[in-house]
Amino acid sequence: MATYTHGHHESVLRSHSNRNIANSAAYLKPYLDPGARLLDVGAGPGTITIDFASHVEHVTATEVGDAELALVKGLAQREGVRNIDFAVEDVHALSFADGTFDVVHTHQVLQHVADPVQALREMKRVTKPGGIVAARDADYAGFLWFPLAPELTDWLQLYRDAARANGGEPDAGRRLLSWARAAGFEDVKASASTWCYATPEEREWWGGMWADRILESALARQLVDSGAADRARLEGISAAWRRWAESSDGWYLIPHGEVICRA
Template sequence: MSDQDAAAGSRPTYTHGYGAAVLGSHRHRTAENSAAHLLPHLRPSQRLLDVGSGAGTITAGLARIVGPENVTALEVSEDAAALTRTELASQGLDGVEVVVGDAHALDLAADSFDVVHAHQVLQHVADPVRALAELRRITRPGGIVAVRDSDYEGFRWWPALPELDRWLELYLRAARANGGTPDAGRRLLAWAHEAGFRDVTATASTHLYADDEGRESWGATWSGRIVADPLAAQLEREGWADAAAREEIAEGFRRWAADPDGWFCLLHGEIIARVD
């Protein structure tokens, strides 16, 4: 078995899936609100790889800075790549190349890119250190690898609701069962060092849902995911939460969203890793 076959065989399940509630949330992501740590390092004409491009909205923002013809977007399957292509086409960014591959073993030449970007990706891969080493391999000397990942165990909210406590408990259990690392944000610096990077700048950022629009959006995405998306199917299949239990959690999110005191803060870890 080749290294690429082995990596593919160990690929974990993507906990979120690509249902309507997930995509509705992910399409709110932009280069400005999700890759601010990277933007000061970007210049026109840089060759950029966007790993795990997903809904394509961040990719689009990056492409407008460096030029669409200089961007390659990578996804793990043809179905996921099609989502990126559709979004880029809707924004008139047909020059971006969209390819399918495994971050553990990329069919890309060494020293191919000036910038490699991965947003909310390493928390879902089987071997984050191996993936980072691969991203380092394809980045030219003097280039950078920019990564941002959530730390679910660092999420905080108010009011204190038992339904949301249960949601987090179940999400962490499901993500880990799928081979993921839901507290990836706090681990990025250590993973980068283990992958061979010597010059790494670590930062952190938060995203806060505390106004009417934000609460409605966050409450809707998670009340939807917990009852209908792949996460719901996993919880049902494993016997961890039946339909009634999941509906209780969904109702908790709806009550949180309707509360004018509702406050929900997401913690993200970030790194800029330079290749020497």
Template structure:
């Protein structure tokens, strides 16, 4: 499958992902987990959610897969440093997962389908490798809102949207998860739809998110591609980065995300 992921796995990008854990990014799934379960975490990135899921199934095992190997050594090191041993990581494509049918009790994907070529095929593959009676759990961004509004931040958002659309990414993927799941063969009565949210407003939270966005603009594959393809100049990128820094330092700064989430039973 063609590579449609707009971001890379540079430190400024991974900084955003390592904040995520099972509690803040997969809470809708946790009440269904049992200590003995086997879990596949698709699009695991730096492994912070994967490792936390492994803690939730101490007698089970969790496998994290990513389409490239770039972040996986870091994920393995993180698991080792935190003493989590019931987890492993390998390369795998969500469109063609390298596992037999009926392998896992749970298949989980977080903020992955918006970046891929064929979400219906991804759901088909996740359905194939989950056991009968097992769960496929997916969360994707639906929309976001920010205060105070900023010309520079709006320009960064527009630039990301432009680049994602050029890659064929699915904007607001969280709004149509149930449609993709139905297309993959899940009956509507076996699909549970819900929403979750994130809010970044404290100084630490603003630094985490806004600082990460500033870092992406100053040093990431996305920013380099934007300049190379003539979508933004270095001067324009620096203006966007400065806008995020101003938001971080504004005590009234507030950012909220609404995520669509879905549980599908096979």
């Protein structure tokens, strides 16, 4: 496994807990059958997972460790959702039998794993013949924003370098089709969608979250410990995020690649 660059600081979970089917898996929704068994690889805080549970018969949520899995377990308990089970798994070598699931889903995971092609092979293996493997990942090189700020350009390069140092590929979105084909899928539907933050509320949420994340998350510790950036540089980036959030002209676009792969 590669190292998860973001970590699980509160500022990271603040971002991930905003996700649901509508904003993060709309491309998969037409393929969700009420009788389906779905595997959610890398469930994170579980908000997409819980949403899936209201659309299919059963969901299995996985994470890389017990501490990470506790997040989705806790949310399911608080929401009273009972058609979910949980497993600690390595996506490169899943423990499930061949053809166990109707749908296998992963969101913002392949950019972090050591071997995304092997991960997709494993997801294909545990999917029933004719079933669906779905993946969506951001593409950091395609991020766009206004007003421009050199500190935010610096932030993006620092993040991309850190992700690659951890064995990941931050520009994963554009590679999903290629990875799926290399994994042996012949029937692949590739698409794209975006997140866009432009209202005052969206800017406050996104900019404020990253202003904290660049100072307090695992990414911040990695940058300082590796010598890639010092605290003063990160504080300058944090201040730039807050200036962006306060700008009435502020606009931010995040592109994602998506694939629907028929097993």
